Amino acid sequence: MKIAIIGADGQLGSDLVRVFSEDHAVHPLTISDVRVEEADRVLRVLTAIGPDAVLNTAAYHRVPDCETHQDTAWQVNGRGALNVAQAAEALGVVNVYFSTDYVFDGSKQTPYVETDCPNPQSVYAATKLLGEYFTRNYSARHFVVRISGIYGRTPSLVKGDNFITAILRQVASGREEIRVVDDEILSPTPTLEIARNTLSLLDQADFGVYHMTCGGACSWFDFTEVIFETLQIETPLVRCSVSDFPAAVKRPAYSVLENAGLKRLGIDRMPHWEDALVRFIREQYPEPGRYGLS
Numbered sequence: 001m002k003i004a005i006i007g008a009d010g011q012l013g014s015d016l017v018r019v020f021s022e023d024h025a026v027h028p029l030t031i032s033d034v035r036v037e038e039a040d041r042v043l044r045v046l047t048a049i050g051p052d053a054v055l056n057t058a059a060y061h062r063v064p065d066c067e068t069h070q071d072t073a074w075q076v077n078g079r080g081a082l083n084v085a086q087a088a089e090a091l092g093v094v095n096v097y098f099s100t101d102y103v104f105d106g107s108k109q110t111p112y113v114e115t116d117c118p119n120p121q122s123v124y125a126a127t128k129l130l131g132e133y134f135t136r137n138y139s140a141r142h143f144v145v146r147i148s149g150i151y152g153r154t155p156s157l158v159k160g161d162n163f164i165t166a167i168l169r170q171v172a173s174g175r176e177e178i179r180v181v182d183d184e185i186l187s188p189t190p191t192l193e194i195a196r197n198t199l200s201l202l203d204q205a206d207f208g209v210y211h212m213t214c215g216g217a218c219s220w221f222d223f224t225e226v227i228f229e230t231l232q233i234e235t236p237l238v239r240c241s242v243s244d245f246p247a248a249v250k251r252p253a254y255s256v257l258e259n260a261g262l263k264r265l266g267i268d269r270m271p272h273w274e275d276a277l278v279r280f281i282r283e284q285y286p287e288p289g290r291y292g293l294s
């Protein structure tokens with residue numbers, strides 16, 4: 001198959017390129033090739049490629065910035081998704097839009113399934129939900145893939161560090177202790193696993209909304225404990241609450257997703273969050289004891 005990947009040099013995009021290139025002809029598109037908010041160009045670029053599927057990872061996703069730059073958030077996450085959906089529909093190709101656990105308000109205490117009612121609490125989340133609706137209603141052959149707390153080998157240009165590198169940077173700066181929130185519960189997921197499972201999903205013709213996160217659930221504190229244990233970091237780790245950090249934007253306190261759709265299709269191959277994290281750390285940081293200490 002011919003696969004066009006929008007946002008190909010991003011955190012998720014680069015792993016999609018890596019995984020899909022093994023068996024498919026990949027056309028990586030960066031922001032210099034196409035901006036999703038430019039409808040004519042989206043159609044022109046995709047028409048020239050003639051893909052069987054387009055994977056859209058483009059987003060304006062620094063959550064606090066979306067509150068202050070609402071128009072940009074809408075243009076990229078909403079209008080951009082509409083433009084890609086309309087182009088995909090015109091070309092009759094499969095359209096994959098990556099969305100977020102943040103579409104939920106976090107009030108549920110058991111994992112969210114795809115049929116649970118979204119209730120976005122921020123401009124970022126609302127514009128991503130809008131992108132979902134455009135994808136679903138303007139491109140018949142669509143997959144909306146909701147992911148959560150992603151981390152990968154390639155840093156996001158706009159966000160910089162992923163959670164792991166941000167923590168290691170704090171350790172390296174010589175802080176006496178590292179404080180991490182223990183009351184935001186989710187299922188952090190490596191982008192490589194998302195790329196692999198998206199590949200399996202594309203073999204199906206069962207279009208719709210899918211949750212795609214690692215199994216189990218943890219707080220960012222639990223997640224950091226595993227980083228520290230795996231890398232033998234001895235800096236004291238202190239449990240704290242989101243209320244200790246005055247935030248401009250509401251984030252769901254509980255956003256664990258159940259991969260109910262993938263399970264129904266018999267293709268839920270997502271690992272447990274802890275196994276995935278340990279594997280990622282061992283690959284990225286092969287010498288325990290060294291990292292974050294200098």
Ligand SMILES: NC(=O)c1ccc[n+]([C@@H]2O[C@H](COP(=O)([O-])OP(=O)(O)OC[C@H]3O[C@@H](n4cnc5c(N)ncnc54)[C@H](OP(=O)(O)O)[C@@H]3O)[C@@H](O)[C@H]2O)c1
Nearest residue numbers: 007009010011012035036057058059100147149150156157
């Ligand atoms: N990060 C998370 O924890 C998380 C959680 C849930 C869902 N998601 C979703 O997952 C997706 C991928 O996130 P990521 O962390 O891989 O992001 P990322 O690293 O920032 O990658 C996004 C890619 O899209 C490109 N892009 C940005 N604006 C664009 C535009 N207007 N038109 C075309 N391309 C554009 C970026 O180019 P430049 O780098 O040149 O700007 C980059 O290549 C996003 O849709 C995000 O909403 C992320």
